[in-house]
Amino acid sequence: MPESKSRRRPARPVAEQAGTKAYKPNPVWYKPVMFGLMVIGLLWIITFYITQGAYPVPALASWNILVGFAIAIVGFLMTTRWRD
Template sequence: MPESKPRKKTARAAESVSATQANKPNAVWFKPVMFGLMIIGLLWIITFYISEGKLPVGDWGSWNIVAGFGIAIMGFLMTTRWRS
């Protein structure tokens, strides 16, 4: 009875290495920065409304809302890369 050829194990080894790298947790600084950006963006917008447009940057006017949302959105985009 003929014997089958043995399979190459190099492909499996490469897959297991890439799988372990994909499941690697984030750096320690990742979560504080992610939540910090979301909170700073929220506080930026709240400060703008409470100060009636005078703060955080008076010359920007309504662009302060865009800046606040931009900062918060950067934090929310970081959640797509978050691994625990």
């Protein structure tokens, strides 16, 4: 009985494979900005609580908490794209 032909495809180079990207590290400024945003957001909230709403922006009242969390969350979201 004759053997069937092999169904193997020729190997493609790594650069041609679908869904793969070349490894690129983050820019030098990425890590300091990421950690800086997390710290600034935390300091914003702490300042609001310690001064009993007098600072950082008195006109925002309790919305200062949301502003602080938003700044910190941007920093945390940056961690998902961080490559060392």
